Every structure is written in C-alpha cells, then in structure tokens.
Amino acid sequence: MAGNSVKAKLRKRKIKAFVRQVLANKMALFGTVVLLLFILVAIFGPLLVPFSVLEFGEVEDMLNPPGPGHILGTDDMGRDVLGYLIAGSRISLLVGALATGISMVIGTVIGIVSGYSGKVIDNVLMRITDFFLVIPWLPLMMVLAAILGTSIWNIIVVIGVTSWAGTARVVRSQTLSVRENQFVERTVSIGAGSGHIMLHHILPNVFPLVFANTILIAAAAITSETTLSFLGLGDPAHASWGMMLHYAFETGATSTGAWWYFLPPGLCVVAVVLAFTLMGYAFDEILNPKLKER
Amino acid sequence: MNKKRLVKKLLYAAITIFFVLVFNYFLFRILPGDILSMLSRSGKTTPEMVANIREMYGLDLPWYQQFFVYLENLFTGDLGTSFIYKKPVAEVIGSRILPTVILLGVAEVLAIVVGIVFGIVSAWKRGKAIDTGLLSTSLLLYSMPTFWLGMMLILIFCVNLRLFPINGMVTPGRVFADTWAYINDVVRHMILPMACMALVMIGEYAITMRSTMIDVLSEDYITTAKAKGFSNGYVLRRHAMPNAMLPMITLIAINLGLIVGGAIQIETVFSWPGLGNLMYGALVNRDYPLLQGVFLLTTVTVILANLLSDILYEVVDPRVKSMGD
Numbered sequence: 001m002a003g004n005s006v007k008a009k010l011r012k013r014k015i016k017a018f019v020r021q022v023l024a025n026k027m028a029l030f031g032t033v034v035l036l037l038f039i040l041v042a043i044f045g046p047l048l049v050p051f052s053v054l055e056f057g058e059v060e061d062m063l064n065p066p067g068p069g070h071i072l073g074t075d076d077m078g079r080d081v082l083g084y085l086i087a088g089s090r091i092s093l094l095v096g097a098l099a100t101g102i103s104m105v106i107g108t109v110i111g112i113v114s115g116y117s118g119k120v121i122d123n124v125l126m127r128i129t130d131f132f133l134v135i136p137w138l139p140l141m142m143v144l145a146a147i148l149g150t151s152i153w154n155i156i157v158v159i160g161v162t163s164w165a166g167t168a169r170v171v172r173s174q175t176l177s178v179r180e181n182q183f184v185e186r187t188v189s190i191g192a193g194s195g196h197i198m199l200h201h202i203l204p205n206v207f208p209l210v211f212a213n214t215i216l217i218a219a220a221a222i223t224s225e226t227t228l229s230f231l232g233l234g235d236p237a238h239a240s241w242g243m244m245l246h247y248a249f250e251t252g253a254t255s256t257g258a259w260w261y262f263l264p265p266g267l268c269v270v271a272v273v274l275a276f277t278l279m280g281y282a283f284d285e286i287l288n289p290k291l292k293e294r
Numbered sequence: 295m296n297k298k299r300l301v302k303k304l305l306y307a308a309i310t311i312f313f314v315l316v317f318n319y320f321l322f323r324i325l326p327g328d329i330l331s332m333l334s335r336s337g338k339t340t341p342e343m344v345a346n347i348r349e350m351y352g353l354d355l356p357w358y359q360q361f362f363v364y365l366e367n368l369f370t371g372d373l374g375t376s377f378i379y380k381k382p383v384a385e386v387i388g389s390r391i392l393p394t395v396i397l398l399g400v401a402e403v404l405a406i407v408v409g410i411v412f413g414i415v416s417a418w419k420r421g422k423a424i425d426t427g428l429l430s431t432s433l434l435l436y437s438m439p440t441f442w443l444g445m446m447l448i449l450i451f452c453v454n455l456r457l458f459p460i461n462g463m464v465t466p467g468r469v470f471a472d473t474w475a476y477i478n479d480v481v482r483h484m485i486l487p488m489a490c491m492a493l494v495m496i497g498e499y500a501i502t503m504r505s506t507m508i509d510v511l512s513e514d515y516i517t518t519a520k521a522k523g524f525s526n527g528y529v530l531r532r533h534a535m536p537n538a539m540l541p542m543i544t545l546i547a548i549n550l551g552l553i554v555g556g557a558i559q560i561e562t563v564f565s566w567p568g569l570g571n572l573m574y575g576a577l578v579n580r581d582y583p584l585l586q587g588v589f590l591l592t593t594v595t596v597i598l599a600n601l602l603s604d605i606l607y608e609v610v611d612p613r614v615k616s617m618g619d
Binding site: 127130134138142144227230231232248249254262270 | 306309310313314321433434436437438439440441442445446448449452453454460548550551552554555558559562563573574577578580585586588589592593596597600
C-alpha cells in the first residue's frame with residue numbers, strides 16, 4: 001500500500017506540473033477558458049432559454065434581422081436565433097464528446113493490443129487501421145449515416161467508429177517502446193498475464209499520448225457533426241449548430257444575405273474547434289521535448 | 295527501389311482495395327435488408343425496375359454467388375443504373391469528373407505553394423510577430439468548417455460586393471461568342487470555390503510545414519552549417535528545405551481524403567457540377583447505386599494516390615532507399 005501512495009503522490013505532482021505549464025502557455029490557457037465557457041453554456045444555457053422562443057413564430061417574426069426582442073434576429077420559422085444557438089450547443093458538444101469517447105476507446109484498445117501482441121494480430125489490426133486511415137472520411141461517414149438512418153445515436157457511432165485510426169497508430173508505436181522496458185519483462189517473469197500487463201503497465205504509460213490525441217479528435221468530431229448535419233444527415237428532432245446551418249442553407253439564407261442566421265452558429269463551431277486545436281497544439285509543445293525552444 | 299518492399303506495398307494497397315469492395319458490397323446489400331426493400335422505401339420503384347435490379351444483382355442466387363456477380367459487374371465497368379438520372383452510373387460519373395479535377399487541381403497547387411511559403415516563414419521567424427500572425431491565421435482557417443467558409447465567401451463577395459456569380463460553372467442560358475468568352479465565364483464562376491478550397495488547405499499545409507521546419511531547424515547539421523559561416527538564406531534553401539519538404543509528400547497524399555470531403559462541401563455550397571455535388575445529390579435522393587459508385591471511385595483513387603506517394607517518397611529520399619537494401 002505504501003508503494004501505491006508514493007505512486008499517487010508522484011502522479012499528483014506530475015499533474016500539478018502539467019497544469020502549471022498549461023497555465024503558463026497562452027494558447028492552452030485561451031483554449032481551456034473558451035472551452036469551459038461553452039461547456040457551462042451547454043449545461044446551464046438550455047435551462048435559461050424560455051421554451052417559447054423555440055416555437056414557430058408568426059409570419060411577421062420570420063427572418064427578422066437582429067433588433068430589440070431578438071438580439072440575434074429570427075430564423076425562417078420565426079424562432080429566436082440566440083435561443084436556438086444556446087439550445088443547440090448542448091447537442092453539438094454532447095455528440096462531439098461521446099463520439100470522441102468511442103473513438104478514444106477503440107483506438108487505445110486496438111493500438112495497445114496490436115503493439116503488445118505483435119505478429120499476426122498486429123498485422124491484421126494494422127491493415128484494418130490502414131483501411132480507416134486511408135479512406136476519405138466524409139464520403140465514408142455519409143454512406144454509413146445514409147444507410148443507418150438519421151438519428152443522434154447513429155451520428156455519434158458513425159463518427160466514433162470512423163475516426164480512431166490515428167490514435168491506434170500513435171498508441172501502437174508507443175506501446176512498442178514501452179513493451180521493451182525491463183519492468184514489463186519482470187512482470188512477465190513473475191507470472192502476470194497479457195491482459196494484466198496491458199491494463200496496468202502499458203495503459204498508464206501511453207495515457208498522456210492518448211490524452212493529447214483525444215483533444216485533436218474532439219475537434220474533428222465537432223466539425224464532423226456540423227458537416228454531417230449540414231449535409232442533411234442530422235437528427236431533425238434535436239437542435240444543433242449543424243442543423244441550424246443546414247436550415248439556413250436550405251432556405252437560401254446565404255443568397256438572401258440573412259447573415260444573422262448562419263454567422264453565429266458557424267462562429268460557435270469555429271470557437272470550439274479552435275479552442276480544442278489550440279489546446280492540442282499547446283499540449284504537443286509541452287509534452288514533446290523536441291519542440292521546446294532552445 | 296527495393297523489389298520486396300515494392301511488392302509488399304502493392305499487396306497492402308490491393309488488400310485495402312479489396313476491403314473497400316467487400317465493405318461496399320455488404321454495406322449496401324446485407325446490412326439494411328436487400329436493395330429492393332431500400333428501393334421500395336425510397337418510393338421511386340416501378341415493377342420493371344425491380345425485375346431489372348433482381349436480374350442485375352442476381353438477387354435470386356445465394357449470397358456468395360451474388361458477391362461474384364457484383365465483382366464481375368464491377369470489372370466490366372457496370373456500376374448499375376442511377377435512380378434519379380435513369381442512366382448508367384458510370385456514364386453519370388464520367389461527365390462529372392473533369393469539373394472536380396479542374397477545381398481541385400488548381401486549388402491544390404495554389405495551397406501547396408502558399409502553405410509551404412507560410413510554413414517556412416513562420417518557422418524561420420519563430421516567436422516573432424509575423425509567425426504569430428501566420429500561425430493564428432492558419433489555425434483559424436484549419437478550424438473552420440469548409441462549407442461555412444464557402445457560405446461566408448458567398449455572403450461577402452457575391453451578395454454584398456456583387457463581384458462573382460453565386461453558383462454553377464457557367465451562366466445558364468448565355469450564348470458565348472467564342473471559346474475565350476466561355477473560359478472567361480467559367481473562370482469567374484470558379485474563383486470563389488477554388489479560393490475556398492485553397493484557403494482551407496493552406497491552413498493545414500502551413501501548420502505542418504512550420505512544425506516540420508522547426509524540427510529540421512533544431513537538427514545538429516543546421517547548427518553545423520551555420521557555424522561554417524553560410525548565410526541564413528543559403529542554410530534555409532540548401533540544408534533545411536530539402537529535408538523539410540519530404541514529409542509534405544506524405545501529407546499531400548494523406549490530405550487527398552480530406553480534399554475529397556472538402557470538394558463535397560464546396561461543390562454543394564457553390565452548386566459546382568462535379569463529383570462532390572453529384573454525391574450530395576445522390577445522398578439527398580437516396581440514390582444508392584450512384585452513392586455507391588461515387589464512393590467506390592473516390593476511395594480507390596485516394597488509395598492509389600497514397601500508394602503512389604509512398605513509392606515516390608522512397609525514390610526521392612535516399613535514406614529510405616538504402617535502408618531497404
């Protein structure tokens with residue numbers, strides 16, 4: 001037990017050092033703050049939006065530019081754009097988070113198993129990984145989503161199942177180097193099984209890498225949700241930023257110049273994706289010693 | 295190049311293509327019930343069409359024989375009949391290839407040149423104002439959904455400034471005096487979608503070029519070259535750039551998949567009559583044979599392009615070549 005508490009202390013110190021570095025890095029700090037802001041809005045915002053703004057309005061309320069009463073104007077159905085935006089944030093972030101979770105689990109498991117097992121299993125798993133790595137992602141997602149049907153869960157699964165290949169590759173190569181460590185050999189010699197080693201010895205060592213990768217996947221997942229919804233593969237029952245952009249495009253808001261309808265949801269997507277990208281980028285600089293300034 | 299490695303690469307590419315074929319087959323036939331029930335769900339069937347499809351896909355045969363019928367059809371160029379166009383899928387696709395190739399080709403060349411220059415400048419002036427500016431522009435472009443950037447460009451340049459036509463490839467119904475007038479019209483239609491595609495890619499190329507360049511610049515041989523008294527420009531051109539350029543070959547190939555995704559979005563937003571727009575139409579109308587055909591064509595093209603870049607990489611990089619021997 002004593003060993004465990006030392007380990008926990010070490011881990012705590014490591015995390016503290018990491019947090020300090022993040023706070024010192026302007027990019028990482030900016031990304032984290034923006035993201036936290038959006039998460040707060042997604043959790044509490046929909047509770048504050050009165051339900052009435054999401055109901056279809058009268059004819060004179062349709063496609064009104066921003067003004068008193070509707071800070072960001074109304075859409076073609078007479079709904080308040082700001083209210084819709086806040087209500088949509090929850091689905092956009094939720095889809096992104098769950099899809100990222102699926103992708104992270106698949107990528108980590110395949111990467112570790114592939115790297116630790118080697119030989120035939122490694123070869124087969126890596127061919128499958130290559131397949132998902134090389135195939136153009138949007139056509140693949142479009143085809144899958146079109147066949148599975150448009151529901152929020154299908155979108156999550158489709159994004160998660162198609163975006164893990166990069167993680168698997170990175171985790172595999174890290175596993176290969178961790179496997180060569182003496183402590184793994186020692187653990188094998190005292191009779192530990194492969195499952196135990198992968199879970200308790202390899203996983204903790206590849207985790208920082210998985211973490212940095214996850215952030216980049218989250219950015220891609222949010223973009224994917226937006227794009228799929230825009231192309232008409234979203235779930236019409238749930239408001240999301242992608243659905244807003246879909247309706248805006250379908251009803252010709254671009255050519256009529258109704259900018260308040262599609263500028264705000266797009267900016268929200270850009271802000272969240274940028275936040276993730278900045279965090280991923282900064283973490284890479286923190287975790288990758290080669291990039292440190294000399 | 296080493297023969298064994300070449301054979302291995304060809305084999306891997308062949309396996310991946312075979313995966314795609316199998317995947318395509320099962321996805322469209324086995325998973326959601328057979329193609330007939332999908333057809334009747336789309337509500338656009340006539341009894342003749344049903345009989346036609348039954349015969350064409352050999353739906354009365356056992357599944358493994360159906361797979362061979364599918365392969366046979368494929369290799370004879372028979373991709374089925376499009377539901378919406380009522381024409382062979384291969385023919386419909388064939389007429390859409392050129393607009394996409396022109397659009398993507400010009401955009402890609404532009405993006406590579408600008409992206410590489412941005413990346414090099416950024417890395418060389420690391421931490422300076424110009425680096426911060428270029429890097430934030432690149433990151434911003436990289437974070438934008440492609441279709442949204444297209445919508446914003448339309449809003450600014452077509453609706454507000456009225457500089458370019460909103461959509462299509464030529465002005466509908468216009469009679470052209472000569473070929474030059476026609477080309478001029480096409481170019482005017484092409485500028486915005488092309489700029490949109492290029493902008494999205496520039497972000498990514500610049501970011502990658504910057505980090506590769508930073509990696510290269512931290513190598514010992516750069517310090518050595520500088521210590522020898524070579525000028526900065528010489529070191530950059532002769533020592534750093536050739537080495538930083540290599541990963542770009544791989545990136546450009548990997549990016550092809552992303553570019554295909556970008557083309558779907560941009561062609562949809564700008565109604566550009568290419569493959570991406572065709573795929574969007576097939577998706578909206580649930581035209582499964584057409585959707586499958588475009589999917590197959592784009593995936594196989596991307597796989598082959600990746601293979602080509604792999605081979606090219608070995609030819610260009612002497613280190614990899616000697617490693618194989």
